[in-house]
Amino acid sequence: MSIMLKFDPIPSEETEPSDLGPVSSKEKEKVPTPTLERLTTYLRCVIDLGASGMETVSSAQIEEHTGISAAQFRKDLSYFGEFGKPGVGYNVPDLESRIARILRIHQMQPIILIGAGNLGSALLRYPGLEEHRFHIVASFDTAPNKIGKRLQDMDIVDFSRLREINSALKARMAILAVPALAAQGAADSAIESGVRAILNFAPTLLRVPSHVIVRNVSFVQELAVLSYHLAQSDSEDYS
Amino acid sequence: MSIMLKFDPIPSEETEPSDLGPVSSKEKEKVPTPTLERLTTYLRCVIDLGASGMETVSSAQIEEHTGISAAQFRKDLSYFGEFGKPGVGYNVPDLESRIARILRIHQMQPIILIGAGNLGSALLRYPGLEEHRFHIVASFDTAPNKIGKRLQDMDIVDFSRLREINSALKARMAILAVPALAAQGAADSAIESGVRAILNFAPTLLRVPSHVIVRNVSFVQELAVLSYHLAQSDSEDYS
DNA sequence: TAGATTGTTAATCGATTAACAATC
DNA sequence: TAGATTGTTAATCGATTAACAATC
Numbered sequence A, B: 001m002s003i004m005l006k007f008d009p010i011p012s013e014e015t016e017p018s019d020l021g022p023v024s025s026k027e028k029e030k031v032p033t034p035t036l037e038r039l040t041t042y043l044r045c046v047i048d049l050g051a052s053g054m055e056t057v058s059s060a061q062i063e064e065h066t067g068i069s070a071a072q073f074r075k076d077l078s079y080f081g082e083f084g085k086p087g088v089g090y091n092v093p094d095l096e097s098r099i100a101r102i103l104r105i106h107q108m109q110p111i112i113l114i115g116a117g118n119l120g121s122a123l124l125r126y127p128g129l130e131e132h133r134f135h136i137v138a139s140f141d142t143a144p145n146k147i148g149k150r151l152q153d154m155d156i157v158d159f160s161r162l163r164e165i166n167s168a169l170k171a172r173m174a175i176l177a178v179p180a181l182a183a184q185g186a187a188d189s190a191i192e193s194g195v196r197a198i199l200n201f202a203p204t205l206l207r208v209p210s211h212v213i214v215r216n217v218s219f220v221q222e223l224a225v226l227s228y229h230l231a232q233s234d235s236e237d238y239s
Numbered sequence C, D: 001t002a003g004a005t006t007g008t009t010a011a012t013c014g015a016t017t018a019a020c021a022a023t024c
Helices: A033-051 A059-066 A070-078 A092-102 A118-125 A127-131 A159-169 A180-192 A219-236 B033-051 B059-066 B070-078 B092-102 B118-125 B127-131 B159-169 B180-192 B219-236
Strands: A089-091 A109-114 A134-141 A154-158 A173-176 A197-200 A213-216 B089-091 B109-114 B134-141 B154-158 B173-176 B197-200 B213-216
Touching (some): A033 A070, A033 A092, A089 A092, A109 A159, A109 B219, A127 B219, A159 A180, A173 A180, A180 A197, A197 B219, A219 B033, A219 B127, A219 B173, A219 B197, B033 B059, B033 B070, B033 B092, B059 B070, B089 B092, B109 B159, B109 B180, B118 B134, B159 B180, B173 B180
Parallel strands (some): A109 A134, B134 B154
């Protein structure tokens, strides 16, 4: 008799909701990455509209300002609930704060910077980060001629002290702006110090535990895609 | 009797090849953007393998080094012809030169830089660009305290001279590293001077003629996506 | 020849677009 | 109420994955 079986002999596909308590009754639908990427664009847009005094915005106006279609915008938001009023549109300040909250940039996010070379110091001085509440709280390098120097209003710290320092700072995001050969080692140390999300500028595959997220940025890749299309449109000129 | 029918009476979907002359008999299949983006990763990989003396590589080994699946690699290459030998693999130097040629980075690509601030000067000093034969041939800015200063081995030139200068240089790619409010104007001037591909670092929608290609880079976007996933994995910890 | 690995086709998966009932 | 605009469903489109015949 199956009544004896405390556990289902045929494992069900769906895991039982279990007792998550009152949290999120809505079954978590996975949000597509392109949707997440567009969220920053919407946020930027509503911040600007808000600054210009606009109180309400329609999806059609969002399309006009961002180049992303109204349908796409509505679909993207739908992953996170209801935001607007039919016939009216979206409240600008409300939309801003809700998107910021989804991305967890409604409050300051501490980030550590590894690699204080050209790119690293440019990022440190880039005002866009602070505007979006990303705050670089420490920067590390291995070069003796850099260690101890001040950059913005921070000392550049010896990379070997990363773990010690981040045990106090508890930053969970790191920007990796080091040469390719140093990237894996830098990532390993960062992860050991508690980092769980890495923005990697080195053209290298980082091997990380499954609980760590990596995103790669490559200028060369961007230029190469442009270069390809440029050549394509040249050859079309002959047709 | 079907023997009479020289042509299928039901018109076929495919358009007739028409007389494109001897150029590209293979009908141009549109290459997906993700494929183009991965091409740089493959190139980087085969350059490294070549430097380490490897002569032949299989798609399985590419997967091992890049994290991109062997099937994906083969599918990606298939848009551009046949590259390997069944049972053997791909010749490393050959693969390198063919990918470089597809991306048109087998020969030097002149680029102009607009905006010689933190980010702009970091890009100018970034060795990866030259390694991939992207060569910044001029840099422009509007700030009087920057104009005339030397950066790498180049003078920073007054932005108002962009058109004049690029009529000689004939660069068709531009990197835009200016504040958001200056971006559209900078793009307009660049396009007027002959630029047809723009790498835009400003968080702004650029409005450009249809023959001009734009790619946008946003650090904030990348960090925001990381931030979202970080928050997600936190909430999973409670389950 | 036997084993390995390609290039390609078909099946799957996922994202975008279009359309519209619900509702302000 | 009539007009506008949302949120969502269904249809379309496109990219990835899996499988395998071809071939070295």
